[in-house]
Amino acid sequence: MGPWRFVLWFGTVSLLADVVYEGARSVTGPLLASLGASALVVGVVTGAGEAAALGLRLVSGPLADRTRRFWGLAIAGYLLTVVSVPLLGVAGTLWAACVLVVTERVGKAVRSPAKDTMLSHAAAATGRGRGFAVHEALDQIGALIGPLLVAGVLALTGGDYGPALGVLALPGVAVLGLLVWLRARVRDPEAYERDVAAASASAPEPEDGRRLPRAFWTYAAFTAATTTGFATFGVLSYHLVERHLLTTAWVPVLYAAAMAVDAVAALATGWLYDRHGPRVLIALPALTAGVAALAFTDTLALAVAGSLVWGAAMGIQESTLRATVADLVPTGRRATAYGLFAGVVGAASLAGGALIGGLYGYSIPVLITVVVAIQVLAVVLLAVTRTPRR
Numbered sequence: 001m002g003p004w005r006f007v008l009w010f011g012t013v014s015l016l017a018d019v020v021y022e023g024a025r026s027v028t029g030p031l032l033a034s035l036g037a038s039a040l041v042v043g044v045v046t047g048a049g050e051a052a053a054l055g056l057r058l059v060s061g062p063l064a065d066r067t068r069r070f071w072g073l074a075i076a077g078y079l080l081t082v083v084s085v086p087l088l089g090v091a092g093t094l095w096a097a098c099v100l101v102v103t104e105r106v107g108k109a110v111r112s113p114a115k116d117t118m119l120s121h122a123a124a125a126t127g128r129g130r131g132f133a134v135h136e137a138l139d140q141i142g143a144l145i146g147p148l149l150v151a152g153v154l155a156l157t158g159g160d161y162g163p164a165l166g167v168l169a170l171p172g173v174a175v176l177g178l179l180v181w182l183r184a185r186v187r188d189p190e191a192y193e194r195d196v197a198a199a200s201a202s203a204p205e206p207e208d209g210r211r212l213p214r215a216f217w218t219y220a221a222f223t224a225a226t227t228t229g230f231a232t233f234g235v236l237s238y239h240l241v242e243r244h245l246l247t248t249a250w251v252p253v254l255y256a257a258a259m260a261v262d263a264v265a266a267l268a269t270g271w272l273y274d275r276h277g278p279r280v281l282i283a284l285p286a287l288t289a290g291v292a293a294l295a296f297t298d299t300l301a302l303a304v305a306g307s308l309v310w311g312a313a314m315g316i317q318e319s320t321l322r323a324t325v326a327d328l329v330p331t332g333r334r335a336t337a338y339g340l341f342a343g344v345v346g347a348a349s350l351a352g353g354a355l356i357g358g359l360y361g362y363s364i365p366v367l368i369t370v371v372v373a374i375q376v377l378a379v380v381l382l383a384v385t386r387t388p389r390r
Helices: 003-025 028-034 040-057 057-067 070-088 094-126 128-157 162-167 169-185 190-199 214-230 235-241 248-295 300-318 320-328 331-362 364-384
Strands: none
Touching: 003 070, 003 094, 003 128, 003 162, 003 169, 003 214, 003 248, 028 040, 028 094, 028 169, 028 214, 028 235, 028 248, 040 057, 040 070, 040 235, 040 331, 057 070, 057 094, 057 331, 070 162, 070 169, 094 320, 094 331, 128 248, 128 320, 128 331, 214 248, 214 320, 214 331, 214 364, 235 248, 235 300, 235 331, 248 300, 248 320, 248 331, 248 364, 300 320, 320 331, 331 364
């Protein structure tokens, strides 16, 4: 199987998986609110979920490098996610729902370093920016379908979360079947990158088993700073519903639109990254500040615009940020690097979720001011970060 076919099939796996978990995430805020959660609880739980999805990669990343069982970890992580989501629809208490929200994110933590490393090998042959961008675009097709599917079932059932999330078990089964098939076809994805090195007659990359490049850590600091000011969609949707700007059934539709913007932004920045390098990341702090300035207003048009800007920022986070890590770190330490990078960003996600959830209840003007200040710091960190392309 050629590298582009591998990227496309793995993108199809992500497409189906996104139907499952993005369908659930599109209603996380209203679901928790219906069980009695406050804005602070929504912010902390969704932030903790992202922290789990990122922070636990500190374990799964080095484990993948040490065992080289990339396929096994990827399949186990997807399995955890596709089981958790249907159960979330029948959670009868706030505590149970909070546990399942975090559990679904743990599945992402288990699979992501292994998945990203395998994808980085194929993307070495396709162009890192383009490979990750195409994968992300396919991913977001699923993120578009999932929320629309949930919205349709919610409309038909009068807002019953059980059937809306239960139907997501079907694409979950398809995820597992396709993964098993793909593993049988491509048992060693690293061969793609070895072939590229052999064809270009390049010298082997120097490996340092003790440390990662200094540029990797400064790059992680920039990403952590911009992530600290990035609101979760759980808080955005909470605002939309509690301020009576949108009904619960329309929230997944808006989320789907944001995912469509995500896909377009990923493709655009991936192409620009392959041409111009990491400097294109200057757009991320600007978009993050724009989310806060627009999404937390009481005007529907501005709040919707803020949610779409949130989608654009997510597109950059999920594609170009990962492509840059692959260009900074040699293959033997790449899963570890993805794990450590995610751990740093996970801590920032938890802090940001609590910060934005808390400030939302205190003062929205203060929230916007703080987020803008954090993004100015992120721009400074990016300016002093040297991210040479490999």
